[in-house]
Amino acid sequence: MTTATTPVTPAPALASAVAARLPHRDGQPWTVAPxxxxxxxxxxxxxxxxxxHGALIIAAHPWHTDIAWQLDDREPYDPDLRLDRMSPQAVARETLRLVLPRLDDATAVKYAHQPGDATRQRLLHLDLIGAAVRAHGAATYNALGVLPNSNTVAWANRGVRYAVSLVGANPACDVSLSGPVKAVEQVLPHFLPEPAAKTPRYPLRSVRTRLGRRLAAHLVQYTAVDQLDDGGLTFGDATGPFGYIAPAIDPAARVRDDTPVSAELHGVGIDHLMHLAAHLAR
Structure with missing residues (x-):
């Protein structure tokens, strides 16, 4: 790997503040060097x-922040993510959503064709998520996944049931959650971009069900929403976590806060779930 020369300028304070907000793995914190x-x-x-394996590179600018990921055989010559945000909370949030999953994905290539190693890594990653959730008071249980070569860790909290699955060597998590619509509405934004300054105009009249209209009106503050032919909603984009909400059992029924709803999220990072454990477990 070609590395840059050691700088004489100190690391930006932003980097230390971001590192303090990233979750520990096996008790190991993130360390910062210029x-x-x-x-x-x-x-x-x-x-x-x-x-x-690997590292994160953070460069602070007056009006934006650059973030990149690095491996032994991959030196970033451009940022992988450029944010028009400079606060540690915002930078850490988008690093967890968008950058660390890509680093994990590139690392997983090393054991993708070794089933034994893939299984060990899959169980290790689920144990990290389960331990983070249990630390906040929720009881978890592990099970074989529905798909071949998959495993799941699950728990429940405030009427919402969660199941996190990993398949094969893929380190991107599939998250399913079901429960009262009000509770699910509060959870989903944690995985989505921050809300825009102005909510885009969205033709809710094109959403055919009452439950769909309520959820679409909520989610469009954060990301694009579309209704499929089956009445379910899709949301998110290919750059980060994306998902699907199942259609209502009775499309014409009145929607209340306790109306049951089921949702799926895909492409969620391991560290992101560890970071959100406090929100998901209590």
Whole structure:
């Protein structure tokens, strides 16, 4: 790997604040060191975690923040994500949503064709999620997944049932949740982009069911929403977590806060779920 020379400027304070907000794995925190990123002369930092392959590169600019991921055979010459945000909370949030899953995915290539290693990594990752959830008071149980070569960790909280599944060597989690519509509405935005300053105009008249209209009006604040022919809703895009909400059993029924709803999320990062454990477990 070609690495940049050691910089003489200190790491930006933003990097340390972001590192403090990223979840520990096996008790190991993220550490920060100054770094010279290839694409900028601005102060940058390299974030690493003991026992984990790869690193994050963060460069702070006056009006935006650059984030990239690095492996031994992959030196970033451009940022993988550029945010028009500079607050540690926002940078950590999008790093968990969009950057760390890509780092994990690239790392998984090393054991993708080794079923034994893939199984061990799959169970290890689910154990990390389960331990984070149990630390906040929820009881979890593990089971074989529905798909071949898959495993699941599940729990329930405030009437919402969660199941997180991993398939094969893929480190991106599938999350299913079901429960009262009001509770599900509160959970889904944690996985989606921050709401826009102005909610885009959305033709709710094109959504044919009462439950669909309520959920679409809520989710469109964060991401694109579309209704499928079966009456279910899709939301999100290919750059981050995306999902599907099953159609109502009775499309014409009145919708109340306790109306049951089932949703699925795909492409969710392991660290993202660990970070959200406090919200999902109590």
């Amino acid at each position: 770094y010279a990123a290839w694409w900028t002369t601005r102060p940058a930092a390299r974030l690493t975690q003991e026992g984990r």
